[in-house]
Amino acid sequence: MQAQARPMALSPRRTLPVLLALAAALPLAAQAQAAWPAKPIRVIVPLPPGGPSDIVLRSAAEKMQPLLKQTLVIDNKPGAAGNLGASEAARAAPDGYTWLWSTDTLVTVNPHVYQRLSFRPEDLQPVMRASSFGQTLVCHPGLGVKTVTELVRRAKDKPMSYGSGGAGSPGHLATELFSSVAGITMSHVPYKGPAPAMQDIIGGVVDCGFLAAPTVLPHVRSGRLVALAVSGAKRSPLLPEVPTVAESGYPGFDATFSLVLFAPRGTPQPIVNAMHDALAQGLSNSAVVERLRLTDQEVVAASPEQTAQRLAADSKTWGAVARRIGLRQD
Numbered sequence: 260m261q262a263q264a265r266p267m268a269l270s271p272r273r274t275l276p277v278l279l280a281l282a283a284a285l286p287l288a289a290q291a292q293a294a295w296p297a298k299p300i301r302v303i304v305p306l307p308p309g310g311p312s313d314i315v316l317r318s319a320a321e322k323m324q325p326l327l328k329q330t331l332v333i334d335n336k337p338g339a340a341g342n343l344g345a346s347e348a349a350r351a352a353p354d355g356y357t358w359l360w361s362t363d364t365l366v367t368v369n370p371h372v373y374q375r376l377s378f379r380p381e382d383l384q385p386v387m388r389a390s391s392f393g394q395t396l397v398c399h400p401g402l403g404v405k406t407v408t409e410l411v412r413r414a415k416d417k418p419m420s421y422g423s424g425g426a427g428s429p430g431h432l433a434t435e436l437f438s439s440v441a442g443i444t445m446s447h448v449p450y451k452g453p454a455p456a457m458q459d460i461i462g463g464v465v466d467c468g469f470l471a472a473p474t475v476l477p478h479v480r481s482g483r484l485v486a487l488a489v490s491g492a493k494r495s496p497l498l499p500e501v502p503t504v505a506e507s508g509y510p511g512f513d514a515t516f517s518l519v520l521f522a523p524r525g526t527p528q529p530i531v532n533a534m535h536d537a538l539a540q541g542l543s544n545s546a547v548v549e550r551l552r553l554t555d556q557e558v559v560a561a562s563p564e565q566t567a568q569r570l571a572a573d574s575k576t577w578g579a580v581a582r583r584i585g586l587r588q589d
Contacts, residue, residue, distance in 0.1 A: 305344025319541035353525035393491030407507035422456035
């Protein structure tokens with residue numbers, strides 16, 4: 260009968276140093292997390308300063324700093340549709356001192372569009388879907404359309420064009436999703452941001468476009484633009500009289516976008532939870548809520564799990580749109 264092999268045992272001389280090392284390491288790791296944050300916290304924003312996303316973060320940061328007892332250093336790193344800032348955040352040490360604040364398109368659109376993406380989306384850990392926002396469909400008054408139904412009818416009869424803030428921008432994606440469900444085709448004219456696109460719609464150079472509500476609101480009020488619909492699931496508080504696309508004959512239509520906080524993959528969960536809670540408290544402040552409302556945003560403050568689920572679903576939606584229109588960038 261063959262003897263059973265015994266498990267190999269470490270000698271007392273070898274076991275003791277291993278146990279001592281483990282015993283020393285565990286308290287140190289716990290102390291490091293418990294002491295967080297022990298220095299200023301850097302938040303990378305891969306967008307230019309002064310925009311709605313930047314304003315929201317700075318407003319919330321004012322309320323977060325007393326809770327965290329540290330300064331939040333907001334570091335704008337625009338370029339390549341957010342890819343430059345995302346690359347820097349993805350490479351950062353997962354120690355709770357580097358975070359990324361960006362529109363969700365960074366991970367729901369860019370991986371489907373850029374052939375040589377400079378970061379891996381899986382290296383960014385979703386922390387919070389902080390706020391949501393839509394786009395407003397506006398047209399030049401001379402076009403003679405005042406409803407979505409009239410726009411679709413005209414687009415089926417005559418060639419039409421639309422402007423956006425650039426290839427892959429929320430307005431571009433919202434218009435292409437709408438065109439798909441409405442069964443129409445319009446020529447896309449990309450601009451370097453929503454403001455110049457809006458100016459050319461006002462000037463009649465292009466016919467219409469989905470653009471950010473705060474950008475177009477003054478011109479809708481003055482009559483220089485006609486607002487037909489909003490892209491989100493709910494009406495905008497800035498334009499409560501304007502229906503959603505879903506209310507305009509396309510049930511289920513929802514082109515909603517988000518601002519999201521990310522951490523480098525591997526950031527300890529207790530630190531992620533602490534940052535999430537501080538941001539949630541900052542966003543719940545009445546002054547911050549009002550400032551978001553004025554930029555046509557609604558506080559969401561979703562959990563990390565809810566955020567990951569929503570990003571995965573939106574990635575499928577916008578990936579399909581990108582493939583349908585052949586949206587590719589080098």
